[in-house]
Amino acid sequence: MPHLRLHRSSRERVVIAFISLALIVAGVGLLVVLPACGRSSAPTPTAKGAPAATYTARGTIDALPTPSADLSIRHEPIPEFKDKDGKVIGMGTMIMPFPLAKGVTVDGLAVGDVVEFEFSVWWEPRVAYEVTRVTKLPAGTALNFGPAPTGGR
Numbered sequence: 001m002p003h004l005r006l007h008r009s010s011r012e013r014v015v016i017a018f019i020s021l022a023l024i025v026a027g028v029g030l031l032v033v034l035p036a037c038g039r040s041s042a043p044t045p046t047a048k049g050a051p052a053a054t055y056t057a058r059g060t061i062d063a064l065p066t067p068s069a070d071l072s073i074r075h076e077p078i079p080e081f082k083d084k085d086g087k088v089i090g091m092g093t094m095i096m097p098f099p100l101a102k103g104v105t106v107d108g109l110a111v112g113d114v115v116e117f118e119f120s121v122w123w124e125p126r127v128a129y130e131v132t133r134v135t136k137l138p139a140g141t142a143l144n145f146g147p148a149p150t151g152g153r
């Protein structure tokens with residue numbers, strides 16, 4: 001009976017199609033679930049504890065952050081800057097990368113802008129800086145990039 005045989009095989013095709021569909025759905029489900037698990041177990045970026053110190057400084061925006069580079073600021077001397085042991089060593093003018101603390105944005109800032117900013121320092125487990133606030137100062141605000149007045153070495 002060619003007709004019956006045809007009927008059977010088309011029913012088999014339907015069953016195979018359903019099994020394939022089920023496997024595809026299961027596969028896609030795994031792909032969706034696995035990265036979500038990976039994301040939730042990722043280490044938090046701010047597992048550093050309380051900062052050793054926080055400073056306020058002024059400078060100009062040298063470069064805005066990109067996916068591969070931090071915000072870069074040319075800052076005035078920071079005479080009160082302390083080393084790992086708490087000794088005041090000061091920090092002279094430099095162009096320095098500043099990772100942004102969570103929630104801090106540079107919206108409205110452009111290269112060359114004069115800013116006042118606050119940043120925290122950690123020495124443990126390794127030296128790290130994070131900008132916690134960036135405030136734009138009026139254009140033309142005079143900065144002094146002179147040598148650091150420090151008691152440092």
Ligand SMILES: [Cu+2]
Nearest residue numbers: 075091094096
């Ligand atoms: Cu610096």
